[in-house]
Ligand SMILES: [Zn+2]
């Protein structure tokens with residue numbers, strides 16, 4: 001394969017705080033410098049969440065705007081991907097930063113359980129987020145927490161609902177959602193290769209599964225996420 | 227295979243009304259007679275929902291009690307399975323009929339999208355329903371709307387959370403959840419055969435997919451649901 005592997009760096013996420021790891025960048029200034037280091041080390045996509053001063057997650061478009069401005073300055077050419085994930089806001093708040101026209105934004109197309117609650121992505125919100133991304137020419141990265149999410153992403157892309165090239169991320173190892181399972185991973189890859197051969201895909205393992213899933217993805221010719 | 231195929235009849239469901247099909251049994255009396263006919267025709271399990279007088283779904287334990295009493299009289303030996311599905315009630319209401327000690331009850335162990343909303347089965351409710359079933363010695367039928375639900379069912383059964391023998395139903399063809407997909411069906415069967423060889427499994431196709439999925443299940447040595 002001469003297809004280069006794209007490394008996406010998730011610098012902050014929505015959950016960990018400095019109590020978990022002092023290296024987690026929380027302020028916009030910390031986030032810009034952390035991304036800059038990853039960019040110098042070879043990361044091509046920055047997957048971004050923003051935080052309040054008390055480290056809790058937010059979807060505040062003004063904070064995202066300052067982050068995007070700094071990333072464009074410090075990391076010229078890096079692909080900027082903003083999270084529309086449900087831990088950082090509710091309903092349409094989750095897409096309030098899309099008018100910033102980032103290169104990419106994450107998009108969940110189905111619902112599933114998380115460790116202690118339901119990760120809710122109701123069909124009408126999915127449709128609205130996808131339409132907003134189309135309006136602002138933002139390419140979604142589909143966060144697939146289960147097999148049906150991959151099939152739904154392929155269907156939505158075929159229907160023209162999703163802007164740009166289809167790009168799917170397999171998320172594995174979240175408690176009560178899909179575990180980091182090698183046989184399932186291989187099936188996911190087969191589905192992508194046979195049903196959406198033009199699409200890109202990457203994989204992320206949560207917590208202790210990170211390195212294993214990164215290795216599976218790179219060996220199988222996919223892309224990867226820290 | 228000398229393993230007989232078990233046919234489960236879903237006489238009423240939670241959605242269709244007499245406007246959709248005049249044959250849908252709504253009153254308890256209609257339900258008992260409809261089940262009796264299916265029992266005579268060879269059905270071994272009755273999957274039961276109950277309805278209010280206006281045909282809307284309910285989880286009313288008193289109504290379930292009258293249905294169970296009638297089924298025991300008219301269909302001696304038939305396995306009675308009561309629905310704890312989320313269309314008929316919210317939260318713990320969904321398990322209010324478990325003290326009736328039916329042979330089986332349906333149990334969802336994950337969340338997913340339905341045509342217009344999220345089908346919410348939060349982890350604490352799943353744990354509570356499973357514990358109630360264990361207390362009242364009710365064998366769950368796991369309603370698997372996605373692949374991770376099957377893996378979760380196998381895990382919960384290994385952990386002793388689920389009462390009785392593991393029995394999984396693959397539900398296919400609900401809009402925004404898992405479609406009726408032959409390759410996915412075959413993968414589901416392989417997962418069950420290799421990871422839970424002692425378990426039983428069946429499959430249901432929703433609406434126009436019903437007959438196709440029934441045929442796949444029977445041909446693959448599984449059980450089936452109308
Ligand atoms: Zn994220």
Ligand SMILES: [Zn+2]
Nearest residue numbers: 032033036074
């Ligand atoms: Zn810098």
Ligand SMILES: [Zn+2]
Nearest residue numbers: 239273309311
């Ligand atoms: Zn049902």
Ligand SMILES: [Zn+2]
Nearest residue numbers: 258259262300
């Ligand atoms: Zn009768």
